[in-house]
Amino acid sequence: MHIESLKYFQEIAELKSISKVAKNSHISQPALSQQIQKLEDSLGKELFIRSNRGVKLTESGEIVLKYADNIIRTHNKMLSDLNDQESREIKIEGEYTIATYCLPCAILNMKFKFPNHQYNLTAASSDKIEQDVLSDICEIGFTTHPAGAENLHSEEVIKEKVVLISPPAFDLPEKVKIEEILDHKFVILKENCIIKENFKEVLAEIGRNLSEIEIISRLDSTEALKTLVRKGYGVAFVPYNSVRDEFSAKEINVSRITDYDLDYDIYMINKKAEHLSEDVRDFIANFKKLGKHICY
CATH class of the missing domain: 3.40.190.10 (Periplasmic binding protein-like II)
Structure with a gap:
């Protein structure tokens, strides 16, 4: 299997178009189609269903795509190791x-x-x-x-320390109990993460759940959480290391929960x-x- 053919396959699977990949790669469409045909021949499987509207993966193509990224990155790592043996x-x-x-x-x-x-x-x-x-x-x-x-x-x-951050105007103390902060509006991450998992467990221990908390926004990153807190919209649980600068600059307040441990390893x-x-x-x-x- 030629690694370049696999790279082209991955790009075509992403863009769903041979012509677009040919244009982006500065090669002719027939030459690119020939590369994909050689890959299909070497695997003995048809990888794309071709139509006037573009291409889509066959069931075999889905399997190859699942492994393509790791194969390409492993190949690149091998080249890097060969070039940097010293x-x-x-x-x-x-x-x-x-x-x-x-x-x-x-x-x-x-x-x-x-x-x-x-x-x-x-x-x-x-x-x-x-x-x-x-x-x-x-x-x-x-x-x-x-x-x-x-x-x-x-x-x-x-051991990563987890803190509750809040706008200075909220005037939350440095040490608080979990029940004392649940009436505040929260900003949290969209995806599951260890802090969110631990918070859910604490809520379950006190007979509450996340649906009972007022969540005003579910965001993609800790930086986004910090931005809304700085602007005064609500509170959030974050790793202490992520807010040390803002805390030192007095842009936010930092509180520790005293009756439950939200820290993680x-x-x-x-x-x-x-x-x-x-x-x-x-x-x-x-x-x-x-x-x-x-x-x-």
């Missing part, structure tokens, strides 16, 4: 909030202590992180849940030690020495 760079992935707010601080601490390490940090979903560690696309992943794969090692390495996941390079084993051992409260 590099000591360690590739790290973290869930979006972890990679944005927590890991930069932690890795900076690592850089101060162990200056010989080089790091490449990217954000990804937890499922993708686990798959990328398994596929050697990254060496280390950081997630809010332990890995599900049996041949991966998971360990709690960071961050897990470092990696392959078993015998499958790791010496540099990665060294990183893991030294990272654990930093302690769980890295950025406080």
Whole structure:
């Protein structure tokens, strides 16, 4: 299987048009069609149903698409490793909030202590992180849940503090009980995340549920939550590391819940030690020495 044909297949599946991909790739449409035909011949399966309105995936095409991205990224990782055989760079992935707010601080601490390490940090979903560690696309992943794969090692390495943020005008105290804040309007994330899961569990313990809370907006990112809180629309639960600057600038108030624990652990996941390079084993051992409260 030629990797370029697989890349073209992936683009056509996304755009649902051979002509558009041919134009974007600056090749002729017949040449591109020939590439896809060769891919289909090599697999022994028809991948697209072609019509005057474009193309759509066959059942076989859906299966190939499911694996195409990982195959292409693994191929690119192989080329990168071949080109950088002398590099000591360690590739790290973290869930979006972890990679944005927590890991930069932690890795900076690592850089101060162990200056010989080089790091490449990217954000990804937890499922993708686990798959990328398994596929050697990254060496280390950081997630809010332990890995599900049996041949991966998971360990709690960071304790992330969760706080309630509110506009200064609300004048909420530094310490509050959960029942004292439930009458406020909330902004929360659309997708499920560890903070939302923990909040639901706390509500269940006191005989409440999320539908009873006044939620004025469900947003895509922690940055969006912070924006609405700063503008005075409501309150939100967020990782403390995500609001340290705004808190220092007195743009928001920060409160801790005293009667329930909403904090969560961050897990470092990696392959078993015998499958790791010496540099990665060294990183893991030294990272654990930093302690769980890295950025406080």
